[in-house]
Amino acid sequence: MTPSAMRTWVAALGVLLSVSAAARPVSYTGGWTLLQTANRASTAGLLHYSISHNVSVGVRHEWQRGDDVTLTALQPTLLAKRWYGHNYQANVYLTGGLGTATDRSVASLGSDTASFVGVMTDWETRTLFVSYEARFLEQGKLGNHSMHAARFGWAPYTGDTGELHTWLMLEVDHRKHFDNKTTVTPLLRFFKGPALFEAGYNVTDSAPMFNFTYRF
């Protein structure tokens, strides 16, 4: 198998196993969470451990497919604020990361230190969901990227504990280093117990989105 064919298979596997970074990046005290995401820009995985109900520490690995750059970083996340209601929950998360980015292309520029900061916020009821997240990434000679994404969701029915929860969602993202800077992705979210799966298709950039989260 050639290196490019190998990368294609790895990308396909990553897409199939991808997870949503926006799905509660801090868990309960002592809880582990595996998150994988695959969208038009990258395929990424994050494994984190919650040392308290408002702080998690994880390891992130992502492949920026367009530039063929990989990023490996330590990623702490702080649940800065949670609003508790009888019928809703709202959160503000702050995150950051420090690691190494490596150019995997044929004309490789080598490696450089990478760092990022991000903010995520969401408001959710049993049937409505709104979120926004932003990330600013610096990779030295390998380039800097920024990303903004907002999401709106609606659940056609309210599932009880342990039942399958289904959401219809629409994500709008903005990445200024892409030709299509602002794009739209309709998606379906399926949620049952400790597992969450999302599948969508970016209609602007003609790219699939697959996300998966598992909490244990």
Added chain:
Amino acid sequence: MKKILLILAVTLTSLPVFANDNHRVMDHHAQHEKNQGEMNHDEMNHGEMNHGPEHSHGSHEHPTENAKEDVMTMSAAAITTTDDITAALANGGAPVVVDVLGVVCDFCAVAMNKIFGKREEVSALYVDLDKKTLSLVVNKGASLSDEDIENLAKKAGYRIAAIRRDAEALGG
């Protein structure tokens, strides 16, 4: 890097906003204690209150103001019966119903199942997303104080609004 430093600076300067919100909780507590001193307990209708028998005002954080408003609209849900809960009650366990704030999805239920399920005092539990309650059965002879329940809910990432026990938990 300048952009990252700028964002960090903005983030750090915004943190006092969050801290102020915590002060509000403390202010509420202080006000609550003050009101307690001013209250005429003969005029109070204790039957409508949600304080459990082991409730201690000095030992826990009170719900935020918005949470308090929600409490006012909550109805007192009885324990949710599952096979495990029915069996635990039949073995002489004590029923407890906890109204939980912020419970909107299965991840919330998973968190509370993990945290409360590790306690040896708890013989059965169920998180009811429809009722927004945590139903517990405490082993016969064991005890789980209101403060313990509040601390465990906090470890799970949630807040409680009320705790009902025994006959009240059974809907009596």
